[in-house]
Amino acid sequence: xxxxxxxxxxxxxxxxxxxxxxxxxxxxxxxxxxxxxxxxxxxxxxxxxxxxxxxxxxxxxxxxxxxxxxxxxxxxxxxxxxxxxxxxxxxxxxxxxxxxxxxxxxxxxxxxxxxxxxxxxxxxxxxxxxxxxxxxxxxxxxxxxxxxxxxxxxxxxxxxxxxxxxxxxxxxxxxxxxxxxxxxxxxxxxxxxxxxxxxxxxxxxxxxxxxxxxxxxxxxxxxxxxxxxxxxxxxxxxxxxxxxxxxxxxxxxxxxxxxxxxxxxxxxxxxxxxxxxxxxxxxxxxxxxxxxxxxxxxxxxxxxxxxxxxxxxxxxxxxxxxxxxxxxxxxxxxxxxxxxxxxxxxxxxxxxxxxxxxxxxxxxxxxxxxxxxxxxxxxxxxxxxxxxxxxxxxxxxxxxxxxxxxxxxxxxxxxxxxxxxxxxxxxxxxxxxxxxxxxxxxxxxxxxxxxxxxxxxxxxxxxxxxxxxxxxxxxxxxxxxxxxxxxxxxxxxxxxxxxxxxxxxxxxxxxxxxxxxxxxxxxxxxxxxxxxxxxxxxxxxxxxxxxxxxxxxxxxxxxxxxxxxxxxxxxxxxxxxxxxxxxxx
Numbered sequence: 001x002x003x004x005x006x007x008x009x010x011x012x013x014x015x016x017x018x019x020x021x022x023x024x025x026x027x028x029x030x031x032x033x034x035x036x037x038x039x040x041x042x043x044x045x046x047x048x049x050x051x052x053x054x055x056x057x058x059x060x061x062x063x064x065x066x067x068x069x070x071x072x073x074x075x076x077x078x079x080x081x082x083x084x085x086x087x088x089x090x091x092x093x094x095x096x097x098x099x100x101x102x103x104x105x106x107x108x109x110x111x112x113x114x115x116x117x118x119x120x121x122x123x124x125x126x127x128x129x130x131x132x133x134x135x136x137x138x139x140x141x142x143x144x145x146x147x148x149x150x151x152x153x154x155x156x157x158x159x160x161x162x163x164x165x166x167x168x169x170x171x172x173x174x175x176x177x178x179x180x181x182x183x184x185x186x187x188x189x190x191x192x193x194x195x196x197x198x199x200x201x202x203x204x205x206x207x208x209x210x211x212x213x214x215x216x217x218x219x220x221x222x223x224x225x226x227x228x229x230x231x232x233x234x235x236x237x238x239x240x241x242x243x244x245x246x247x248x249x250x251x252x253x254x255x256x257x258x259x260x261x262x263x264x265x266x267x268x269x270x271x272x273x274x275x276x277x278x279x280x281x282x283x284x285x286x287x288x289x290x291x292x293x294x295x296x297x298x299x300x301x302x303x304x305x306x307x308x309x310x311x312x313x314x315x316x317x318x319x320x321x322x323x324x325x326x327x328x329x330x331x332x333x334x335x336x337x338x339x340x341x342x343x344x345x346x347x348x349x350x351x352x353x354x355x356x357x358x359x360x361x362x363x364x365x366x367x368x369x370x371x372x373x374x375x376x377x378x379x380x381x382x383x384x385x386x387x388x389x390x391x392x393x394x395x396x397x398x399x400x401x402x403x404x405x406x407x408x409x410x411x412x413x414x415x416x417x418x419x420x421x422x423x424x425x426x427x428x429x430x431x432x433x434x435x436x437x438x439x440x441x442x443x444x445x446x447x448x449x450x451x452x453x454x455x456x457x458x459x460x461x462x463x464x465x466x467x468x469x470x471x472x473x474x475x476x477x478x479x480x481x482x483x484x485x486x487x488x489x490x491x492x493x494x495x496x497x498x499x500x501x502x503x504x505x506x507x508x509x510x511x512x513x514x515x516x517x518x519x520x521x522x523x524x525x526x527x528x529x530x531x532x533x534x535x536x537x538x539x540x541x542x543x544x545x546x547x548x549x550x551x552x553x554x555x556x557x558x559x560x561x562x563x564x565x566x567x568x569x570x571x572x573x574x575x576x577x578x579x580x581x582x583x584x585x
Contacts, residue, residue: 008166015159023152046086053090063095064238075250098204099294128154163212186226193230203235211290222284252319264304339404361397365434372441379449394435426547430540469583477541492545494575499538
C-alpha cells in the first residue's frame, strides 16, 4: 500500500466523519427540540425507553448523542437513572443502522437496470445536486437543514468509497493478510477495535472503516467479531467525557453505557467462544462483505440488549454501588424526594417538607456566593464547575418547590399555614436568583483568569469591603429565614441601603481611576459587572427580609415597615450608621 493510498484512506476517513456529523446535525436541526422532549416524556417504562433510544439513534445516527441527551436529562432531574438505562440500551442498538447506509456504497455502477440507478456514483451525484439546491437556494431554515442532511449523506458516501478504493491494494499484500490472519486472540481484536474507536470517538465510523476493509476479501467472522466487540466498548468514551462536572446520577448514567458494553462483551463473547470450543464453528473462516459486517454488528448489539433489558434494575444497583452518594447528596435527594404529591393531602407534613427544602436551597445559595468570591481571587476549573453543578441543584429545588407549593395552595389551609405557603412562594425565586448571580460572578472570575486581568490596589481594597458586606447580608437573610428570626430580618434593609451606596461610590471612584489611567477599560467593564451582581444580590436579600416581616402573624406589616425605612426611623438609622461605619471605603 503506497503513500498515495494512505493519503486517500485518510481523506476518505475525514470525509466520512464530516459527512456523518453534517447529516446528524441536519437531522437534529430538522427535528428541533422534538427529539429531546420525546426522549424524556416517553420513558416511563424500560421497553419504551429501549424503543425510543433505538429510534432516535437510528435517526441522528449517533448513540453518543442520544446517551449524552439522557445524561443531561438525568443531570437536570428530568429523568431518573432507571429510565435513562433503557434509553442507553436502545441507543447502543440503534447505532448499528449506519452500517446499512454504508452498504449502499457497495452497489457498483456495473449493475444493470434499477441497481445501476442505485450505484454509489449515481446516488451520490443526484443527492448532492438536490442537497445543494436546498442549501443554497431555499430561504427557509428547515429546507436548508434538509439540504445539510442530503449533503452530509453525499459526503459520507464519497468518504466510504474513497476508503474502499484506497484499501483495495491490500487484498494482494502478504503483510496485511498475515497481520489479520495471524492474530488468533479475540482479546487483541477487542483492543484494536477499542483503540480505533477511542481515537475516532465514533462507533459508526470504526464500523465503516471495517466495512471498507472488507473489500480486500480477507475480513472473516473470526477477525470481525472481536473488533466489533472492541468498537462497542470504545464508543463509551464520548459519553463518559460528557459526565465531567455533572451530578452523581448523571455520572451513573454515563458509566452505565460502558457497563452495558463491557457486560455485553463478557456475556455474548464469553458464551460464543465457549460454544465454539465445544462445537468448533465452521463459519469462523467465512469471509464477510459490507452487509455481513453490518448484520454481525447488529446481531451482537441486539443480543446484548435482549439479555440486559430485563436486568435494568440490577444495572441501576451496580452503578449506584460504584458511585455511592455522599451524605450531602443523600440529604439533597431526601429533601427533593420528600416533595411528593401524596403529601399534598397532609398540609402539615407538606409545609414542613417545603420549609426544609427552601432552607436547604437558601444555604446552597449562600455557599455558592462564598465559592464565587473565592473564585474571584483564586480561580480553579474544579470550583468553577462546582458552582455550576450546585446551581443546577438550586434550579431543581425551585422547579420542584414551585410546582409542589402551588398545588398545596388548592388545599384547605389554616391562616398560619397560608402565611407559610405564601412566604415560601415569595422567597424561592429570590434564593434562586441569588444562585444565578453566583454563576455570573463565576463567569466574571473565569474572564479575569483567562484575560489575566488585575485590579489596582485601591480597586481591590474597595472590592474586599463590599464583598464582606454582601456576605454579611446573605448570611443575615439565610439566618433570618431558616430561624424565622424577625430581629435579624430587620437588619437586612439598612445593610442593603449601605451596599447600594457603596456600589454607587465605588463606580464613581473607578471612573476616576479610569480617567487617571490607573485602570484599563477592560478592568472597568469587569469591575462594573461585579458591582452590578453584588447590588442585585443585596436587592434579593431585601425581598426575602420584607417577605419574612410581612407574612408573619403578629409581626410588623409591610406598609409600616416600608414607612419605617423611608422615614429613616431610629431603629433603621441605628443599623444604617453601624453598617456604614463597618463597611467604609
